[in-house]
Amino acid sequence: MPFEVVTVPCLEDNYAYLVNGPDGVAVIDAPEAEPIIAALEARGWTPGVIMLTHHHWDHVQAVDALKVKYNCMVMGPKDEEDQLPKLDFALPDGFSGGKDEGLCQVISVPGHTLGHVAFYYPKGGAVFTADSLMALGCGRLFEGTADMMWESLTKLAALPPETMVYSGHEYTASNAKFALTIDPENAQLISRVQDIETARAENRPTAQVPLALELATNPFLRADDPAIRKGLNMEDATDAEVFAEIRARKDQF
Template sequence: MEDVQIALVPCLTDNYAVLMHVPATGATILVDAPDAQPIAQVLTQNNWKLTCILITHHHSDHIDGLMMLKAASNATVVGPALDKDRIPGLDVLVADGDEVNASGLEVKVIATPGHTSGHVSYWFPKMGVVFTADTLFALGCGRIFEGTPQIMWESLKKLAALPPETTVFCGHEYTLSNARFAVTVDPHNKALEQRVRKVMTQHMKGEATIPTTIGDELATNPFMRADDPAIAERLGMVGKPEVEVFAELRRRKDSF
């Protein structure tokens, strides 16, 4: 793995931005820009200069700090081509399967629509890190605003296919409420039980519950486990297609 320093930056109420700094080159890469002030503060504290900004989707709580940070740094801004009319300041437009050089770091773009139609995830294969924003959360998944359950399920399956040891950064600290829902639909899952205890301890200490890993999500996140017979049985949907089970999970969580 390349020598990269990673800083998780809490923003707004429950958003996360992430800064990655490469000491060898002086490059600093930001993923999503919910709010300029806390991000600028971490940059100043570390004496880092922003060189590249990756944007996952058009929602304001992911881009509101973008133009101010870009103006202050002249960083190159990368974002989904499908959102070119909804995200200001994009310099490099990307789509599914693209390989991008983010200030010297290799990034693969994975289209993960469903939460929004243009949503992308950024996978750094050499670092073993993926940024899933509002598609895959720790123990949950994003609400489906611009898509269908089928589209969202296919996006999650693409992320599920990444190496299990891949580190996952998501866009929000929603893990505790996701955990409370997860135990209602997967109550006999020992790995989930253990993880919920860990999340509750982290929450009591005021610690972040992310990053997570693809392997941990496959073992404990009901939205990644809609193809698991135990979940279908719990929902009274034995033998139903996995996408229908996934849709039912999402429906239940929407009103949980």
């Protein structure tokens, strides 16, 4: 199956993604029109749809400009329809679309916002998580609860480990510094931090990684790890409680 993903840096630290598959070209999130248009035109691509993960301005503000230019459809989470630019189709949790059944699946991942969704392409081996699961982190709980976000992250963690995770912001370097405070003896994390420093020094993006790497190094996915639980003095707590403590510490970091 032809499947190509292009990472498009936008604004100061956002990412949009272009997905070219059997159904044509999709734009996932629309932070800024100019770089998205430039990336499309450089490849001679015309998008058929803009797919939105959640309603925050830095993921949707270029929708109108792109829709005018390309006359494409706009899709986004049904649970945030009243907060998004006008949708041509509101996406419910679990929706699957495409010429091949299940080509793209909508996964509800509330926490950062109440209606946040991720877009999972099982046959493309990719999931677009925006501000839910992030490289070495997760989104702030602006609208949802820690329990909501932990459940959302648990859903994403259950995807095949070879799945590529494409998140919405270049926050990896700061997330890495925090991760070391929670999981300081993790050799794979220490190595990853060094790789991130090298990549950022060369202005290379770091928010696109295999899920397996996140499972091994992201403290927000590792609330069940005995070393982390011991370090937090929370050996008898639930996984959700450990996650909530890690998230609270990150908020103050």
